Amino acid sequence: MFDSAARPDREAAGTLAADAPHRRRAYIRHSVFKERLMAEEKKGFMSRLFGRKKEHDPQEPKVEETSRPDETSPQVAEDLSPDLGRGAEREVHSATVEEDTEAGEATFLHEVKEEEGGLADETEDTPPKKPEAPAEQEPAPKKKGFFGRLTEGLSRTSSKLASGVTDIFTKRKLDEETLEEFEDLLISADLGLGPTERVIDRLRKERVGQDVTDEEVKTILADVVSETLEPLEKPLTINPGHAPHIVLVVGVNGAGKTTTIGKLASKYVADGHSVLLAAGDTFRAAAIEQLAVWGERAGVPVVTKAHGADAAGLAYEAIEQAREEKRDVVLIDTAGRLQNRSELMDELGKIVRVIRKLAPDAPHDTLLVLDATVGQNAISQAQAFTEIAGVTGLVMTKLDGTARGGILVALGDKFALPIHYIGIGEGIEDLRPFKAQDFAKALTAEV
Numbered sequence: 001m002f003d004s005a006a007r008p009d010r011e012a013a014g015t016l017a018a019d020a021p022h023r024r025r026a027y028i029r030h031s032v033f034k035e036r037l038m039a040e041e042k043k044g045f046m047s048r049l050f051g052r053k054k055e056h057d058p059q060e061p062k063v064e065e066t067s068r069p070d071e072t073s074p075q076v077a078e079d080l081s082p083d084l085g086r087g088a089e090r091e092v093h094s095a096t097v098e099e100d101t102e103a104g105e106a107t108f109l110h111e112v113k114e115e116e117g118g119l120a121d122e123t124e125d126t127p128p129k130k131p132e133a134p135a136e137q138e139p140a141p142k143k144k145g146f147f148g149r150l151t152e153g154l155s156r157t158s159s160k161l162a163s164g165v166t167d168i169f170t171k172r173k174l175d176e177e178t179l180e181e182f183e184d185l186l187i188s189a190d191l192g193l194g195p196t197e198r199v200i201d202r203l204r205k206e207r208v209g210q211d212v213t214d215e216e217v218k219t220i221l222a223d224v225v226s227e228t229l230e231p232l233e234k235p236l237t238i239n240p241g242h243a244p245h246i247v248l249v250v251g252v253n254g255a256g257k258t259t260t261i262g263k264l265a266s267k268y269v270a271d272g273h274s275v276l277l278a279a280g281d282t283f284r285a286a287a288i289e290q291l292a293v294w295g296e297r298a299g300v301p302v303v304t305k306a307h308g309a310d311a312a313g314l315a316y317e318a319i320e321q322a323r324e325e326k327r328d329v330v331l332i333d334t335a336g337r338l339q340n341r342s343e344l345m346d347e348l349g350k351i352v353r354v355i356r357k358l359a360p361d362a363p364h365d366t367l368l369v370l371d372a373t374v375g376q377n378a379i380s381q382a383q384a385f386t387e388i389a390g391v392t393g394l395v396m397t398k399l400d401g402t403a404r405g406g407i408l409v410a411l412g413d414k415f416a417l418p419i420h421y422i423g424i425g426e427g428i429e430d431l432r433p434f435k436a437q438d439f440a441k442a443l444t445a446e447v
Ligand SMILES: Nc1nc2c(ncn2[C@@H]2O[C@H](COP(=O)(O)OP(=O)(O)OP(=O)(O)O)[C@@H](O)[C@H]2O)c(=O)[nH]1
Pocket: 061, 062, 065, 081, 083, 251, 252, 253, 254, 255, 256, 257, 258, 259, 260, 281, 284, 287, 334, 335, 336, 337, 396, 397, 398, 399, 400, 401, 422, 423, 424, 425, 426, 430
């Protein structure tokens, strides 16, 4: 699979090479910045850690699904997504996390909280949003075009970048100090060391000693983001010749796997494919029901087994059924698992081995679903899932719920994995095929 070694020209994100002192300086500056913010934000962090209920901000997106009681009204759940019964399984998720913490492992939760505290820009003080039900009496929201929705979805990330750029570049001659400030901004926006370095190098080469406007800087930034991600823009195409094309969907708890499968099922049906879903998340009882609702909505059958059943066996049976029914594609859901839980990761390896007994070249695609709100932790998730499950492509969800959307650039740079789709909201139309230029433009847009 892809790893940093596959990109020898680029240093792996998070690694400080001895021959890159300026990068090391930037990271040290960034660490100091993080520590200071963490101290300032400690109160918020602690209260979150101990589950203090916060005031609800209806503008904020829902981002802490796995640890928060379900406040969604049944009406909302029905209207917006078949996200059923998450309250019950959330208990399981938080128990898992606590177990990890008690064991003293470097847990996913711990890492994420640290990073959130350090960057202090989102889930810290921004409680999850209840999805807003399109209430019957309310006027229908004005339809936005593709780019409008993308720009709106990425607005939290882009406004952080845009205001930073405007603060730093206010009609002054470009010097090393300004470049350093800008480098800090890009690193704190999770863009990764490689892309950050390329933006800085380009600015240094082209503009040092000259006046530079914030618009010119944003254009250079958009160009570098676009160049980094364009080679990874690849739609997920179904090859009916595989009879069926088998897609395994993996990721940590709450990343958006089941929802993504539901949305993909609808898209493939609309494209004329015959689809079968496999509810392989047997660990989370409500996930089975959730997928069944998505299946019903898309008009496709869902293979299910009882809660706790063997997921590998279920995947096997689903493939057999898809062959009998001559389906084009099988989408297999899996239970969310923390990347540092080796026994759960081994179970994923077992699912792959069992699938290969029936179809040695399968899974034909293994999609890693990553939640953008976790920021840098997405890097270690991609690393672990790539090693265990042979990830072949990415879907990044919840770009609408974070100021850390820059992480997609760092991921693309480090892993060079195709980016198939991005999620910019909870509706079916919010799962978009990834387009690097649009993403780069939206990321640097003024909103
Ligand atoms: N705002 C927003 N929410 C999303 C997006 N994608 C998924 N979600 C929401 O994220 C929540 C979790 O999604 P699921 O599909 O249940 O996640 P999962 O990975 O299957 O979860 P587990 O089964 O626990 O592993 C749901 O409430 C989804 O509606 C997105 O792009 N934006």
